[in-house]
Amino acid sequence: MWFGISLTIGVLILLLDIEFIRKYIEVFYAITILLLILVLLVGTVRGGARAWFGIGSFGIQPAEFAKISVSLFIAKYLSNVNLGLHKLESKIWAGLILLVPIFLILQQPDLGTVLVFLGFILVFYREGIIGNILLFGILLLGVSVVSLALKDSTNTFFGFEFHSHYLYALVIVVIAFLVALGVNVTTYKRYRRAKHLRIVAVTVIGLILIPLMKIGLEKIPENHYQRVRVEIILGLKEDARGVGYNSHQALSAIGSGEFLGKGYKNATLANDRYNQVPEQSTDFIFCTVAEEWGFLGSFVLFSLYMILIIKIITMAERQRSAFGRIFSYSIASIFFIHFTINIGMVIGLAPIIGIPLPFFSYGGSSLLSFSIMIFILLKIDSDRLASFR
């Protein structure tokens, strides 16, 4: 049913004039904000969040649609030629467009969607609102929080034991190295040295920051409500059956897939018959893929997402209008954050945060919202030759 609705609305979008959509963007945004306020008042609670308008089994999540209207609004605002992006005032306005829905969604609370909105930082970075240092600072903070959220564990690689802190530190080093490589290729020689130094400095700070945050949290008494609150938000104390139950079940299902998997519909853990993996059909849908299709199938899935996101980025870069470029980047970052948080959570690299995997997780609102995004994208791309202004 949701598939049919998605398709119909998609075709409708293709038939509409993009100018029509552009004209009413502020209205969409305003409606979204109203709906987000309304859901806090009359919404129903599912999975711990007051995020749904529900009639029986039928439910709509306004936050899903907020992603679209916020993307559109930001694209429209930032593409305004009269706007001086270097001005502090316009930066603050751009931030506010994001912060209002973030604030409302935090009240539900729906941490996953909040993270999706924070992903707009990538768009801001591309548009020059924030610089290199700020981006890496934010990335570092993100990785630190993630490392904080994960339970202490030791991982064995080829006979060597690593404490989890070092694993995440290693992740940062790898990212930093790759970014350095990227910067190296794309900047003028005379700037390189200074930029390298900055990257090194940020990396070193990150390496120190991760253990410090861990130690800092442990200094807070075990049952202090602030600590408990932080831990609940980070997913550490979310589950009554013990910390890490979800992650344990998910990793067991994935690990049992091995190289080739058990075959279609042969999953014995991530299957609604056995219910070994909680939220198997929604947030943990990747477990089923990994168990039934193994490493090979999962790798293909990863590749498809990578191709999709990279394709959207290249699509963004060929837009002649700033509006089209910014909107495309917004969609790319939404997909990227969904993919990163969802898969990262399922394979045990990120805390348990409820967030669907685009086009895979069961859920009408998210399917509809992702479809609309893609169809608008297609429409904008097909109209790009017409938009000379």
Next chain:
Amino acid sequence: MNNTNLESRRIVLLVIVLSIGIIFTIRLFYVQIINDKWKEESIKISETNLVIEPERGIIFDRNGKLLAANKVNFELRLTPSKIRDFDTTQLCELIHIDKDSLTRKINKLKRYWRSKQILIKTVPEKSLSKLNSLMYKYPGFELSEKSLRTYPESAAAHILGYVREVDGEIIKKKPYYRGGDRIGISGLEKYYEDELRGRRGKNQFLRDAYGNLKEMTASDTAQTGNNLWSTIDVDLQKYGERLMQNKIGSVIAIEPSTGEILAMVSSPSFDPNLLTGDTMSRNWRRLFLNDSLKPLFNRGLSSRNSPGSVFKMVQGLTAWELGVIDENTKIYCDKGVVGCHNHSAVQGLAGAIKVSCNPYFYETFKRISTSQDGENSFEKSRKGIELWNEYVTSFGLGTNLELDFPNYTIGNIPSVATYDKIYPNKKWNYRTCNSLAIGQGEMLVTLYQIANLSCIMANRGFYYYPHLIREIDGGTIDPKYTEKHYTKVGQDKFQLIVDAMQQVVEGAGGTASGARIEGIEVCGKTGTVENSRGKDHSVFIAFAPKDNPKIAIAVYIENAGYGGTWAAPVASLMAEQYLTDTIKNSWKEQRILDANLIPVSK
């Protein structure tokens, strides 16, 4: 801001996206391929093995009667997390337990909230069908079949032994066993454990997150344990246990032509069913700790004693074989070095055995030593004892007779080393150990070896290792039990001793007239073992009939006095019962049944 510079930021974003993809792929490769931990975890959480317990093998007696079998039995199990409100009073009535102890038991099990545990080991048979139909009223409770060992004849407790659920210590030592398994702790149940236990089967199921079983994925059927055919004649065994009531001691009866043990009574005894089911540990404590007569102690195999006068036959045969006497040698009964009772003059070796003359055998012992080469009596005695030990042990005394039983004592026939240890200066001679000649002193044997001596006499010079199992379904018994063992004394010399043994029972002036059986020629020899702590022990060995003997018996009754008075009639009653299935002399039987020979403890 420089637009070119901003466009280059595309590269940075692409690198970030790709590095996430690479990191995730590495992580996935690690979880799915390099590290087996998650694969193992998945098996742990998704599969359940239901063990199918094999039935334990059955033990039959020599006539096919059930000695040890399995009884249908139901346990009541409980999963505390699944309990809902239920009718406590009714359940209490059904399982014969009062409300308080039921509550106590349930509270104890609540420590393991989600696991199924045993609440009652044996649900009373009468309430089984009613309880079964009412089970829907008791969520969380479950009836589960677990057969119980049972001993239908209620006899031969010492031979059969008992089984018990394994504890942590046994599991640590023998990894085959798992919680709830049973293992033989003593007797045949222990010795033949590997044959009896069978092989466990297992059904493998997939389960869901709540522990509900789904499809079966693998199945392996259980294999019932092998049945054992015992050599025991349970009717004779029970008769022996009846005769030995209110006496301390043991009776062992063997078929001489095969070495098969027909009966092995150790008294006081107990009903082997006491050590099964719910009341087992309470009964065990009662038998082991709170009974001064130690009913769990298997006297026939584990109690070491001097053989007494029954040894004189071995002594006489040894001396004769070594040539220091012949069948006509007469020795004057001077009661000098060793005492003797009053008897008529001894006419040769046969006569000496008939009247059990002490000085006669002492003299033969002395002659064995003095006839050896050597500079002095010490050296001669050393050689003498060495030779004597070699001959005596060839009768199976003080040696390992390889019984198919987990524990028995071997005893000791003194040797040169024994006395060198007592007298480090080696200044000892035959006078030091003269009591050996009449089966007293340092010589320690078990009744089981004395019964074997009786077989040697019945067979005129050879024996088989006595044993308790003669056939194993689906297995073979050790070939060592069908191998003949000869003594070092020539077989031609035994007939004379056998004739003398007949005289002991049937001749005028014989010491065991109480062992006579009407119509059957019985051969026997009495013994009386001196005891420093009370009345003498009464010993008797016998076999019957004289020609082609069917049964050889040894009887040992502690603190009963002369061998002829108590041990001899017990032996003859056993033989008569076995050979004719009736007792003609009911007065004799009644006298034994009525006798209480347990010494009153001071």
